[in-house]
Amino acid sequence: MDILIVLIPLALILAGVWLATFLWSLHSQQYEDLEGAAHRALSDEDR
Amino acid sequence: MTTLNPDLTGFLVPVAETTSRLDLAVEGIRCAGCMATIEREVGRLDGVVSARVNLTDKRLRLTVNDTTAPARVLQRLEDLGFRAYPFSPRAHTDQSAIEQRRLTRALVVAGVAAMNIMLLSVSVWSGHASELDPLARDFFHWISALIALPTAAYSGRPFFDSAIRALKARRVNMDVPISLGICLALGLSVFETWSSHEHAYFDGVVMLLFLLLIGRVLEQAMHRRTRAVAANLAALRAEHASVAQADGSWVECPVDTVAVGARLLVRPGERIPLDGAVLTGRSDIDQSLVTGETAPRAVSPGDTVYAGTLAMSGTLTVRVDRAHDRTLLADVERLLAQASETKGAYVTLADRAARLYPPIVHTVALATFLGWMLAGLAWTEALAIAITVLIITCPCALGLAVPTVQIVAAGALFKRGVLVNAGDALERLAMIDHVVFDKTGTLTEPTPAIANLAAVPPHIQAIAGRLALASRHPLAAAIARATGATLPLDDATETPGAGVTAVLDGVEVWLGSPAFVGADAQACVLAHQYPSASMVAVRVGTETAVFALRQPVRTDARATVAALRAAGWPVEIVSGDRATAVAEVAAAVQVQDWTAGARPADKVARLHALTQAKRHPLMIGDGLNDAPALAAAHASIAPVSAAHVTQAQADFLLLGNRLSLSLDSIQIARRARTLMMQNLWFSALYNLVAVPIAVLGHATPLVAALAMSGSSLIVMLNALRAQTPQEIR
Numbered sequence: 001m002d003i004l005i006v007l008i009p010l011a012l013i014l015a016g017v018w019l020a021t022f023l024w025s026l027h028s029q030q031y032e033d034l035e036g037a038a039h040r041a042l043s044d045e046d047r
Numbered sequence: 048m049t050t051l052n053p054d055l056t057g058f059l060v061p062v063a064e065t066t067s068r069l070d071l072a073v074e075g076i077r078c079a080g081c082m083a084t085i086e087r088e089v090g091r092l093d094g095v096v097s098a099r100v101n102l103t104d105k106r107l108r109l110t111v112n113d114t115t116a117p118a119r120v121l122q123r124l125e126d127l128g129f130r131a132y133p134f135s136p137r138a139h140t141d142q143s144a145i146e147q148r149r150l151t152r153a154l155v156v157a158g159v160a161a162m163n164i165m166l167l168s169v170s171v172w173s174g175h176a177s178e179l180d181p182l183a184r185d186f187f188h189w190i191s192a193l194i195a196l197p198t199a200a201y202s203g204r205p206f207f208d209s210a211i212r213a214l215k216a217r218r219v220n221m222d223v224p225i226s227l228g229i230c231l232a233l234g235l236s237v238f239e240t241w242s243s244h245e246h247a248y249f250d251g252v253v254m255l256l257f258l259l260l261i262g263r264v265l266e267q268a269m270h271r272r273t274r275a276v277a278a279n280l281a282a283l284r285a286e287h288a289s290v291a292q293a294d295g296s297w298v299e300c301p302v303d304t305v306a307v308g309a310r311l312l313v314r315p316g317e318r319i320p321l322d323g324a325v326l327t328g329r330s331d332i333d334q335s336l337v338t339g340e341t342a343p344r345a346v347s348p349g350d351t352v353y354a355g356t357l358a359m360s361g362t363l364t365v366r367v368d369r370a371h372d373r374t375l376l377a378d379v380e381r382l383l384a385q386a387s388e389t390k391g392a393y394v395t396l397a398d399r400a401a402r403l404y405p406p407i408v409h410t411v412a413l414a415t416f417l418g419w420m421l422a423g424l425a426w427t428e429a430l431a432i433a434i435t436v437l438i439i440t441c442p443c444a445l446g447l448a449v450p451t452v453q454i455v456a457a458g459a460l461f462k463r464g465v466l467v468n469a470g471d472a473l474e475r476l477a478m479i480d481h482v483v484f485d486k487t488g489t490l491t492e493p494t495p496a497i498a499n500l501a502a503v504p505p506h507i508q509a510i511a512g513r514l515a516l517a518s519r520h521p522l523a524a525a526i527a528r529a530t531g532a533t534l535p536l537d538d539a540t541e542t543p544g545a546g547v548t549a550v551l552d553g554v555e556v557w558l559g560s561p562a563f564v565g566a567d568a569q570a571c572v573l574a575h576q577y578p579s580a581s582m583v584a585v586r587v588g589t590e591t592a593v594f595a596l597r598q599p600v601r602t603d604a605r606a607t608v609a610a611l612r613a614a615g616w617p618v619e620i621v622s623g624d625r626a627t628a629v630a631e632v633a634a635a636v637q638v639q640d641w642t643a644g645a646r647p648a649d650k651v652a653r654l655h656a657l658t659q660a661k662r663h664p665l666m667i668g669d670g671l672n673d674a675p676a677l678a679a680a681h682a683s684i685a686p687v688s689a690a691h692v693t694q695a696q697a698d699f700l701l702l703g704n705r706l707s708l709s710l711d712s713i714q715i716a717r718r719a720r721t722l723m724m725q726n727l728w729f730s731a732l733y734n735l736v737a738v739p740i741a742v743l744g745h746a747t748p749l750v751a752a753l754a755m756s757g758s759s760l761i762v763m764l765n766a767l768r769a770q771t772p773q774e775i776r
Contacts, residue, residue: 004183008190011163019159026151032144036102039079 055117058133058301062110066096069117071107071131072282073124076100081129088127092119104275107131132282133301143271150267153202154260160198161253164191168250172749181243188240188247195249196233202256203229205263221401221446224408225259228441235434248438251752255443258759262447265454273457273466277700280687288320289313291364305367313363315543316519318355323365325350329544330361333521336690337671339487339623339645341579341598355671355690359521360544379647379692382675386651393681395471396723397449400730404442408734412436415742436741439751440734444758448726451766456719459770464702465712472698476682476713477720478663482611483654483680485668486622486632490608490706491598493669493688495522497529498577498595503585507592511585514539514547514558522583522596523547523558557586566591579628600635603707608636610710621645621653623672650676667709669693684709714772722769726762733758 030037059067076082082100085107089098094113098120101108109120117133124131167187174184203226210222229252236247289297291310302320305311310326313319319332331343334356343359346352352365394402412433419429457467467473484490500508512532515523517539536556539549546559557563561570564584570593573582580595611618619640622629626643633641642653650668654676657664666673666680669689677683677696685697686706694700701708737754740746 008167011166012194015159015163019155022155023152026148026155031151033101033103036082036100039082039102043079043083 055121055133056114059111059114059117066110066112067114069109069111070134071109071120071124072134072279073100073105073107074130074132075128076102076105084127085124085129088123089120092116092123095120103272105279106275134278134282143267143274147264147267147271150205150260150264153205154257154264156198157202157253157257157260160194160202161250161257164194164250164253167191168748168752184245185240185243188236188249191247191249192237192240195236195253198253199229199233199256202253202260206256206259218398219401219405221397221404221442223401224405224442225446228438228443229256231434232438232441235431235438239431246748248748248751251438251748251755254752254756255441255759258756258763259443259446262450262454262763266450269454269457269461272461273468276461276466276702277468277694281691307367309367311365311367313358313365314519315358315360315362316521316524318357319352319363319365321354321365321367323352323368325352326364326366328361328363330363331359331544333357333359335487335598335624335670336493336688339485339670339672341487341624341628343581353671357521362543379671379674382647382651383678383692383696386675386678393471393475395449396474396720396727397445400442400445400448400727404445408437408440411440411738411742418742419744432741432744435744435746435751436738439737439741439746439754441755442730443755444730444733444762445727447759447762447766448730449723451763452719452722452726452769455766455769456715459772460699460712460715463708463711464705465708466700466702467698468700469698472682473716473719474723475663476665476698476716479665479682479713480616481657481662481664482616482618483650483657483664483666483676484608484618484620484638485650485666485670485673485676486620486629487598487624488669488688489667489686490604490620490632490636491600492704493598493686495525495581495596496599497526498580498597498599499573500529500594503592503594504590507585507587507590510551510556510587511558511592511594513551514549514556514585517541517549518547518558522581525596526558526583526594551587554588555586556588557584559584561593564591566593569593579625579631600632601704601706603705605636607706607710608638610707621650621676623647623650623670647672647675651679654679665713667706684712711772714774715769718771718773719769721773722765726765729762729765730758 025031055069059069061067073085076085082102085100086098089095089107089109094111094116096110096112099108100106109117111117121131167190171179171184171187206222206229207226209220210226213220213223232248232252236249240247287299288302288305289312290300290305291312292298297312305321311320311323315330325346325348327348329345329347331345332352333343334353335341336355336357337353346363352363415436416429416433419432420426453470453473456473460467508530509532512527512530513534513536515527515530516532516535518541536549536551539547541547542559542563545563546557548555548557550556561567561582561584564586566584566586569591570582570584573593573595574580577595577597580597583594583596585592585594608618617640618638619642620629620633620638621642623645624643629641629643633639642649645653650673654664654666658681663681665682665684666676667684668677669686671690671692674690674693674696677685677693683697684699684701685693686701689697699709699712733754740750
């Protein structure tokens with residue numbers, strides 16, 4: 001059971017990191033134009 | 048013709064010291080190719096810092112460091128084949144984008160929290176089987192509490208806020224019992240954890256928040272998409288006015304910025320942008336969008352003209368004058384206020400369920416508490432069981448039952464080209480049993496066409512078409528379109544208000560009013576055949592011919608009316624136009640029941656009469672004079688060519704040119720209502736099963752989590768079926 005002392009905080013930290021990343025991507029307006037983003041991925045031009 | 052410089056400075060929003068931002072609605076963006084071309088070409092222009100296309104909303108966001116750059120951008124876009132229109136800064140403050148981001152954050156926080164708490168809960172649940180150390184179990188519960196409490200405080204905000212708003216207004220909505228359930232479940236769980244008991248409901252609460260938020264986020268996304276299209280439409284309809292400057296020049300300005308007293312220039316073929324009085328010039332004006340009347344009215348200096356009317360023959364200067372006699376508009380506004388006051392009677396399905404729900408559930412919970420007390424249980428334990436009853440009946444499936452169906456149905460309509468303006472519009476449309484049509488612009492096309500094209504010899508048609516290209520008169524435009532002319536005649540001269548003449552291969556050719564061309568007799572004969580038509584005559588040397596132009600009946604109008612009648616609903620026409628014109632259209636679409644010369648108040652009176660006879664009338668109309676009637680009807684539909692005020696009143700807006708879209712809307716609405724009822728009944732049934740389990744004290748957190756999430760998921764999946772229309776009868 002001792003392993004839980006390590007694993008639970010680790011799980012929480014990982015979740016926190018993921019959450020922070022998502023909130024950052026939301027804040028930088030990456031979800032404003034989902035249709036455009038799908039096409040931009042295929043475009044050769046660097047933008 | 049005076050050259051006009053579009054003035055776009057009013058649209059710029061400053062973002063930094065030297066740069067400002069401008070949003071354009073761009074017509075014609077369809078694919079990734081368009082997006083790349085626009086961004087590359089516009090980005091190259093002087094003064095443009097960045098150009099970014101939003102393909103979802105069909106918009107271009109510019110950042111510029113030079114106030115003259117937007118004019119160059121518009122020019123460049125036009126060269127590329129795109130028409131772009133700026134948004135007025137008022138439309139800029141887009142609250143829905145902010146709201147959507149807030150809800151998405153709440154959703155993601157709840158999702159992450161739910162996953163982590165579930166991780167802990169699964170250990171606890173399996174621990175029950177394998178004798179988990181009570182100390183470890185409490186430890187897990189405390190960690191769950193540490194995650195769940197802040198999550199509920201953050202992600203639950205949308206529900207708590209809405210519940211508090213409803214309670215302040217002395218109403219009950221579904222968010223009130225949801226908030227109560229969430230708070231009680233958290234309170235009980237903290238208490239149980241504190242007293243080192245077995246059961247805590249943190250997992251169920253956070254999971255439910257997550258599911259409910261999915262519904263909210265999708266709903267908001269749907270609203271936002273609808274609003275984006277509506278805002279684009281508003282911008283595309285180019286609300287610009289040519290305003291006289293002190294130095295005598297004319298500058299094109301957004302209508303919002305034009306002050307009372309300004310002088311406006313209105314050329315033939317343009318809509319008059321604001322109400323006012325004519326200062327100089329004479330013209331026939333087409334008032335069909337305002338009054339439904341198709342016969343043009345002649346105006347001269349001193350006459351009052353309304354916004355939305357179309358100058359047909361001459362150039363006018365108009366003084367903007369709001370305080371002036373606005374009989375029609377004042378009438379419309381007064382009737383609108385009345386209509387929306389008397390309308391408040393409809394209670395949505397969700398609200399009806401929300402009103403029924405709390406008394407029943409709270410009585411059951413109280414009875415449970417008293418029952419267990421009488422059975423000899425300690426009051427703390429009896430209370431705990433009573434609270435589990437409240438938790439397990441937390442109306443999450445009920446909360447999702449109606450909105451999820453609305454989202455799916457509105458999405459299906461959006462794909463077909465129908466915008467849903469109001470949340471409860473679908474349920475109301477599903478109930479209609481009587482249809483009232485406006486004539487002008489609804490059953491008929493909004494633009495005129497030639498009624499007797501085949502009767503005019505082809506060589507005369509061709510010349511008439513080429514002459515018509517030289518004029519800006521709306522009837523001339525219709526002739527040019529119908530004859531397919533592309534090559535204008537050189538040195539054609541236009542006599543304002545009369546017609547166009549030119550010389551072709553040594554022969555004089557004329558196009559214009561029958562009096563101007565000298566074909567009065569022929570026009571008179573034709574007027575008997577087409578009583579509601581406008582006449583335009585053409586002369587080539589000694590040959591003359593007369594075109595009868597009128598707004599043609601929409602091609603699918605007859606089939607649509609027939610389908611509505613087949614469903615067993617009476618169909619009638621109530622129009623502001625003359626009796627002869629209405630009779631003609633009524634005959635064409637086979638409607639026997641029609642009223643002509645109806646003023647806005649008459650239309651409203653007709654709808655009130657229907658409502659009082661316990662009918663549920665659907666009003667379909669486009670004119671300004673229809674706006675109060677749309678507001679008074681049980682449900683309302685407007686085509687996209689409708690006047691602004693009318694569009695704002697309509698529950699549904701048909702984006703395409705097809706009237707049959709209204710049938711599709713009714714079918715989808717009926718399907719949606721069926722599914723809403725199914726979902727509500729399912730939620731009731733779920734409670735019927737879950738409540739006895741809770742009352743008897745068998746509702747463990749595992750049972751609660753499974754039952755509550757399971758019922759929410761079933762309701763959501765059932766809602767997906769709203770995409771397929773339900774045949775009427």
